[in-house]
Amino acid sequence: MNRKDKIALERYRKRLEFARSSGEVNAFETKAEQKARIERAKKDYAYMCKEYFPHYATSEPADCHLKAAKQTMKNPTIKKFDEMPRGFGKSVMDDILIPFWLWINDQAHYMVLVTVSKDRASELLEDLRAEFEGNPKIIHDFGEQHGHGQWEKGFFITKSGFVAKALGAGQSVRGLRVKSRRPDYIVVDDLETKELIKNPKRQDEYVKWIERDLIPTMDGDIRRFVYANNRFAPVMIQTKLQEKHPEWVVNHIKAYDPVTYKPTWHQKYHDNYYRELEKDIGTLALEAEYLQNPQVEGYYFKPEHIQYGKMPKLNQFKIIIGTWDVAYAGSATSDYNAIDVKGLHDKNFWVIDTFVKRCKMVTAVSYMCDFQKRLPKTVVVHWRFEAQFWNDEVERVIRETERQYGIKLNILKIQVPKIKKMDRILTLHPYYQNGRIFYNEKLKSHNDTQVGIAQLLSIEPNYKTNDDYPDTQQTGIALLEPYNTQNDGLNYRQGKMRPKNERI
Known part of the structure; x- marks a missing residue:
């Protein structure tokens, strides 16, 4: 036996120990x-998990797990995507628990598991395979399943006749x-890789293979x-x-x-789990992995456009303006309350501080009050927000805070000009391109700032992402520009700097 086979055998031995x-x-x-x-387990997915797989089901299943299982059982021809974040056990659910539940209900006879490679x-x-062979509760209730015929890595047939086969994506x-039996449960698990998302042609080939070859089997x-994968990129095989x-x-x-950080799987994670995790890995990483908000590289605005520096003292700015893009709801799907505090120094615009959160208005107004209260007496910040957002509730929140x-x-x-928001935001582009916008270097690890920059980088044709921060930043730059009297005969608003008297 070679070293590779010994390693594989040892891994399977550990799986058997776990099943036992x-x-x-x-x-x-x-x-x-x-x-x-047995009859209760057939009807009750949560009970089935607890009874036969307590070594996996260390917590009660979340509502989303129960919903996904019931969907699968109810519809024998379902085509679905289980886009679940890290830590939600989507592979365990779709590769082990649900197929077993289907099997004991005579609803699964031939399973095919597909991922990036056959190995x-x-x-x-x-x-x-280890559960069928070593789980004593399964053996006790459903008999010995370890087949004496086909029983190997990547392809096995139980004594009851259940077939399971591994397949690499794109394979024939x-x-x-198997005799007269064809697949009736296909699960694609973690098919996409970071390399694959950079290859749209290859993605399209896999889409056709799934549609024209795999499903018709x-x-x-x-x-x-069933397609089990988290959403970690804007364009993936699953999105196509x-x-x-x-x-x-x-x-x-x-x-x-x-907004509240309350865990979806509250049976497993405590109320402060994701707040604590945010401190460890940062907001953008947290949202990408756990909210499945994929970050883009930038279409108009590029990462290299974002420059940091040691900010001048606050009393050295010609003027400081804070702009607020108002959001009312403060819900998980609402817009962000976005505040950008900017200052004009020489010909450059400095981002002094930011606030970018899905929250109630009172939290945003509290930020402005706290920021202003901490300013030196020699420094004034001029707060502005769009008139279209004004109503009695906004006025009440401001006055009470x-x-x-x-x-x-x-x-x-x-009043903000009545032109398309996209066109307004794109007026920021030459400022970034010409290196006129600087971020306070202390904001490099500031979560709100990084969320705002991610929104800026997400601006692209027909974008559907949040744009609250770039919107409020553009408003602030437009308000600061008239105070700039040090153009040195150059027009910095153009994509390329030219003397004002030069003909275009």
Whole structure:
């Protein structure tokens, strides 16, 4: 036996040990008690997980897990995507728990597991094979399943006739038939890689392979197709499939409420878990991994446009303006309350501080009050917000918060030009391109600033991402520009700097 085979054998031995840790069976139970347990497990997914897989089900399943399982059981021809964040056990659910639940209900007879390569798919399939072979509770209730015929890594057939096969993406699907049996449960797990998302042509090839080769291998009344992967990029194989098949089910799950931080899987994670994690890895990484908000590289605005520096003293700025893009709801899907505090120094614009959060208005106004209260007496910040947002509720929040902090913001309403927001935001481009916008170097690790910059980089044709921060930043730059009297005969608003008297 070579070294590679020895390693594989040792890994499988550990899987068997894990399967055997499901617990001991009750040797004194009656046949009636056993039958009642099996019948309950067939109907109750949560109970089935707890009864047969306590070594996996260390917490009660989340509502999204129960929903996904019920969807799969209810619809024998379902096509769906389980887009779940890191830590939500989507592979365990779709590769082990749900196929087993389908099997005990006579709803799964031939499973195919697909991922980036056959070797990787075979590794994933080993977990289910070990459960059939070593889980004492499964053996006790459903009999010995370890087959004496086909029982190997990547392809096994249980004594009851259940078939499971591993397949690499793009491989030929010829030969998937086992006698008269064809696949009736196909799961694609973690197919996309960071390298693959950079290759649109390859993505399109996989989309066609799934549509034209993989799914058509199923033939009969049961034809379930499940795609398990988190959404970590703007364009993926799964997003292309979703666009082509809007009728397919998409379970897009966020790990926590972005406003309250309350965990979606509250049975497993405590209320402050994601707040604490945010301190460890930062807001952008947290949102990418756990809210499935993919970050883009930048279409108009590039990462290299963002420059940091040692900021001049506050009393050296010609004028400081803070602009507020108002959001009312403060819900998980609402706009952001975005505040950008900017100053003009020489001919450059400095981002002094930012506030970019999904929150209630009072939190944003409290930020402005606190910021102003901490300013030196020689420094004044001029607060502005768009007149279209003004209503009695905004006025009430401002007045009450001012009284609480014992200050006056003297915030003024302004009229914003009635042109498309996209066109307004793009007027920022030459300022960035010509290196006229600087960020306070202390904001490099500031979460709100990084969220705002991510919104800026996401601006592209037909974008559907949040644009609250770039919107309020553009408003502030437009307000600061008239105070710039040090142009030195150059027009910095153009994409390329030219003397004012030079003909274009």
